[in-house]
Amino acid sequence: MIRTGTQYRDSIRDGRRVWMNGERVKDVTVHPMFKPLVDIRARMYDMQHESALRDTLTYDEGDGERHCIAHKLPLTRQDWWDKRRATDLLLEDIGGVVTRVGDETVGEMWSLFDGQDVLNELDPRFSSNIRAHINQVVHGDLFHVSANTDPRGNRSKPPQAQDPDVLLHVVKETDAGVIVRGAKYETAAAYANQAFTKPALAQWGNDEHSEYAIGFICDMGAPNLRFICRTGFATRAPAEDYPLSNRFDEVDSIVVFDDVLIPWENVLFYRHTKAARFLQNTLHRYSAFAFVQRNLKLADMLIGTALHNTRQTGVDKLQAVQDKLSKLACYREGINAHLTAAIALAERSPAGLMMPNQSLLFTGRSFATSQLHEMMNTVRDLCGGQICLTPDYASFRNEETGPWLDKFYTLSPQWKSEDRRKLLAYARDLLNSDYASHRLTFQLFAQSPPHAQTAAVHQHFNWDEPLDFVARSAGLSEDVKGIDAPADGDGAVSQWFRDQMDGE
Missing domain, CATH: 1.20.140.10 (Butyryl-CoA Dehydrogenase, subunit A, domain 3)
Incomplete structure (x- = not known):
């Protein structure tokens, strides 16, 4: 059911280890550089309970409870109109733009929902895991963010040829889950509930079952996580002179996974490069x-x-x-x-x-x-x-x-x-x-x-219609109308470089 702002604040007071300016942050809800965005997110939760806004921001799926409209699986065009109207209302109320508040990242899990057939090729449990987590976001009203980008190191080398931790990877399997090590850059992670964590680039080499090909849901309060944050803009200068900096700065972190246990029920795919590539190609469709x-x-x-x-x-x-x-x-x-x-x-x-x-x-x-x-x-x-x-x-x-x-x-x-x-x-x-x-x-x-x-534009644009039109208009022969682009020759871009061109 929908949470209140107080419930959200309490949920991130979990002892997480956060640093900013070289100092340990004891409570992100009151730290002056985190507090403005924490307050905005709390305000968004509280708005869902106001009678005048309730029907715009929430819905009842028949279980007698209200749920956040942003987290609803989109089944109809009307769902998208409702989501758009709800987002406009939130942004109007807070008087500006914040990019990471949850609704723009939960859609990444919907993309994996579309790839359940791919997941089932490896293990049907992973398909059921994604359905369970989509349901958890809806019913738990969680602040859900995204973790894509790794430190990466020297991009001219695959991870196996340098420090293996430059890309997040699995170092051990246990009965309870997998142990992961590495780091991710994440916006708003230090004050979020969970992150959909997945590979940014497909540098697998020839290994079909790579330890780097893993996607999972990570609890931001998990042991052995460290959040090393950039300095925030809030309070660096008076709010009267910098009204936006002091209200809407979404603090970014490098999140260090120092042998973090990811329970099996939170793993969405693992050692399955086809699933990782599918997600890269569809990650932003919603x-x-x-x-x-x-x-x-x-x-x-x-x-x-x-x-x-x-x-x-x-x-x-x-x-x-x-x-x-x-x-x-x-x-x-x-x-x-x-x-x-x-x-x-x-x-x-x-x-x-x-x-x-x-x-x-x-x-x-x-x-x-x-x-x-x-x-x-x-x-x-x-x-x-x-x-x-x-x-x-x-x-x-x-x-x-x-x-x-x-x-x-x-x-x-x-x-x-x-x-x-x-x-x-x-x-x-x-x-x-x-x-x-x-x-x-x-x-x-x-x-x-x-x-x-x-x-992504090139991948999704319908090139056939203008091709066919010009073929008809110019009177081209039937032999050339259906010809595909020539296959890559010796001068083709390597598959590794193609992988660099995939979406983040």
């Missing part, structure tokens, strides 16, 4: 939707910031300004169109789930991420140089400097200096701060690197 939807809300933040500034300064009627605003609108509506069409033209998956139209979803993701840096630069242009020149909040409050700043930053009877300062601080944090640069990089690589995103 999870990409929530990721792209967050890009849509980020686009709204960019447009609102630019429009407020141009109206404050009275230049919003200039044609050159309107051209740039229209460019932002096209970017925003391009994302919106891809999301809408992906639902409208949704497809049935191998296991009977309703998956967003894959070509439209992945082209939408590539469109949203590849143009984000350009849109941010457009907003910088529309905001002008004051976002990098404006003094800090303390100067506005100083009895000697404050009156001067009040004089120069008051634009009209409606736009007083305080509102002007707030907007410029917001814009600076959205576009120019350390946090802004971090988020831009994160958005670029959060699901997979750009080359893997375009590879």
